[in-house]
Amino acid sequence: MSKIRVYELAKELGMSSKDLITLLKDEFSIDVKNHMSVIEDEDAQLIKELYMTSAKDSDNVDIADVVEEKYGELQEAELAVKKKSKKGKNRDDENSNGGEGGSENSEVEVVVEMTDTITVKEFADKIEKPYSEVIKELMFMGVMAALNQEIDFQTAEKLGEKLSVLVVQKEDDFSIETLSNEDEDDDTNTEKRPPVVTVMGHVDHGKTSLLDAIRKAKVASSEAGGITQHIGAYTVDVAGEKITFLDTPGHEAFTAMRSRGAQITDIVILVVAADDGLMPQTREAISHCKAAKVPIIVAINKMDKESANPDRVKQQLADENLLAEDWGGDVITVPVSAHTKEGIDTLLEMVVLTAEMEELKANSKRNARGTVIEAKLDKGRGPVASLLVQNGTLSVGDSILVGTTYGRIRAMFDDKGKRIKSAGPSIPVEILGLSEVPSAGDRFNEVKDEKTAREMADKRKEKVRGEYLSTNKVSLEDLYSQIKEGKIKELNLIIKADVQGSVEAVKQSFEKLSADEVKVRVIHGGVGAITETDVTLANASNAIIIGFNVRPDNNAIAIADRENVEIKTYRVIYSAIEDIKAAMIGMLEPDYKEVVLGRAEVRQTYKISNVGTVAGCYVLNGKILRNASVRVLRDSIVIFETGLSSLKRFKDDVKEVATGYECGIMLEKFNDLKDGDIIEAYTMEEVKKKTL
Incomplete structure (x- = not known):
């Protein structure tokens, strides 16, 4: 859709840019920042028709007439076609009812069903009224809206009353619950999918070198050495079978994703240096894998070194309850060398074998869903997200809901940076077109259109906020x-x-x-x-x-x-x-926790003989209670803890003073108050166990 700059339109209308900006805001609810801002051509045409016609006509033509002229012809042909088809239908109905249905049909009430918003054009089409009539009525209501502008339910309801139609609000069929239920696929259309593998290990045990070695060994020679786009994942071919590797920073990212409900890894390759053995980070990675219940394949790396001792590694693994297959256990261990490429093919074969045992399946014919691997804001391209498709097929042009954001896919790239049109299960892609940058670990779902995606993203934001406030984590007390x-x-x-x-x-x-x-x-x-x-x-x-x-x-x-x-x-x-x-x-x-009640700033001090120091204070936030414990903070450092000996408003003793009020405070056993000191009131509350 073409656009026009504000200053260009102002020139055409023969008015200043400043006047046009005010006009756009006051009468058309279009907010623009300055004369260089752009507005849609459709809006510009409407403004030109309305105001240039008015300017030309010395009798000051009524705006409603201009609207009638502009939109009357637009819809005339369309309405004629609709009426013709409707007339035919009614004639059929009359024949089937023996000619008695004419008067009844005229009394049928028109009902408009809508969600939170509806465009003016959609509304007019639903009630089969000319666009000009609908826009005219909106103008009389004080609403300046172009054809493709959305109006909310309250406005549509009032408009319906004016035009003698009933407007009802319905829940969107594509609710959040629908999406979560969709996760439980029936097995009828499922087919085999590639495994998703994460490589973990201690920081210098060769994790990155191993990933590079696999990539160089399995990526086609025409692509090797070329500039590849880093999207946090890549896919390799092993004897006709695909494997997707996630290039995550480590077990922290793996677990952060899991904490967001995104269990995306099917198999973990644990890299252990043959000359170094298990390190604290290796043990942490093992704990994370066990907690996630993901199968582990151990790659004993650096086998080319003279000090390599694979048996020592296997013994240490046994101490962590990971018993190697050749020691009578069920954990696959493969000796490898990222440097000489020894054992790389065997390792990949073991991944394929483990994937077969896991029977990994997905349905490529359903709506796409999956997880965000990583995301960033690109200066030239806007929000860019790397996604892992876990089910269904994602295509360019699809509308998606991603966590609490949304968008329509404008472009899609594979792990080689090549533009593609679609991607199936277990395939990583980079996409453009989101409204905001999502978080790693956010789930995405394909929805029917961008409007639905936006509405659901808004609902999700509210839901996430509510869930966060009512988080029920386990604690010893309950x-x-x-x-x-x-x-x-x-x-x-x-x-x-x-x-x-x-x-x-x-x-x-x-x-x-x-x-x-x-x-x-x-x-x-x-x-x-x-x-x-x-x-x-x-x-x-x-x-x-x-x-x-x-x-x-x-x-x-x-x-x-x-x-x-x-x-x-x-x-x-x-x-x-x-x-x-x-x-x-x-x-x-029962345990006790401290609850801060409020803070007051000392604005002035008065020393009164035989009484002590009285501080004139201003309550910054919360409230100060007469019976609260207090602490004196100077430059954010606690210098004394005590109680209040008096709390006054003017000359009266009071029980409490709220935010924004001044008060007089005297402290017990402390007179060294200075201007700028903060008096923080707090209390200790018992944290009781929840009982049945």
Whole structure:
């Protein structure tokens, strides 16, 4: 659709750009920033017809007449065709009713069904009235709307009354629930799909080198060495079978996606250096894979090194309950070298074999759905998202709902940067056309049109906001009630301690607490501070973090607070065991939490002999209560904690002072108040257990 700049239209109309901007806003509800902004040609034509005609005619022609002239001819032919077909239909009806149906038909009420919004054109078409008549009525209501402009339900309802039609609001057939139900496919149309593989491992054990080696070995020679577009995933061919590799930064991204409900990995290749063995990051990756219940293939890398010791690696894996196949277990281990390409083909064969055992299937003939791998804002192209299609077929021109954003696919590229028109299950693509940048791990669904996608994205935003406010994570305080209600069958714990010996001791002690109602499971144990990674895993697995002689770092505290993950720290192992035991039988002593009531700023101080210092304060937020505990903050540092000895408004003693009011404050046992000090009022509230 062609567009015109504001200054060009102003020139044509013989008015200043400033006057035109005001006119557009006041009469047409079109917001433009400046004279260089563009407006749709259709809107420009309407404005020109309305105002140039008025300017030409010295008798000041009525706008409604201009509208009649502009849109009358537009719809005349269309209406004639409709009336002709309708007349024929009515004649058939009359014949079938013995000629008695004429008067009854004239009394039939016209009903317009709509969702939240409808365009003026759609409305006119539904009630079979000329566009000019509908626009005229809207003008009389004070609404300046072009043909393709949307009106809301309230406006449409009032318009319906004017035109003697009934307007009813219906729920969109394509609801969020419909999308979630669609996930449960019937097996009738499913077919085999490629496996999606994530490579994990310690930072310098050759994860990236292995991915590069696979890519170079399996990508066609014409493409190798060419500039490839990084979209966070790529597909390789192994003897006619496709495998999709996710090039994620590591287990943090893997778990972050899982915490958002996006279980996209079918198989994990765990890379372990043959000369180095299992490292803390390797053990963390194992914990994350086990929590996700994803099959693991171990690639024992760096076999070309003289110090390579695969048996030592297998022993360490056995200690993590991963027993190698050649040791009588069921974990596939493949010796490889990213440097010499040794074992790469065998590794890929094992992936294909594991995929066959998993019987991975999808239905390519349904609406597409999948997950965002990564996304960014590109200066030239706008929001760009890499998607993994998990079911159905995604095509250029499809409208999609992505998390809380939406869009219509303008262009699609494969992992080589080549433009493509469609992509089926397990295929990664990069797309353009979204309204905003989504988050990695967001799910996407194909919907019928862009309007539906936008409406659903808005509904989803509201739903996500509501769900976030009512998040119900497991905590020791309400563990007993959740067990009794059947919400919790397994209590997942993450243990962090100052020494490895403590981790092992605690793990065994906790797992002995398992009972019929609930199983206690330590999903990860490690040495050192409680980190962001621990909180991410706890959030994804609905776990509680227990720390011994260690504290969470600042990032961990912030994320735990935001995601409502419980962190408990202890000095003595016995105390933690007693707490878990008590929580399971509903006998845990109540905990206390601090609730900040309000803050007041000291604006002026008065020293009164035999009384002390009175501070003239202004309440910045919340409220100050007479019986609250308070702390004095100077440059955000706590310098004293005490209580209030008096709280006044003017000369009267008061119980509380709210935001925006001034008051006089005297503190108990503290007179060294200074201008700019903050007095923070708080109280300690008992956090009671939820009981049945």
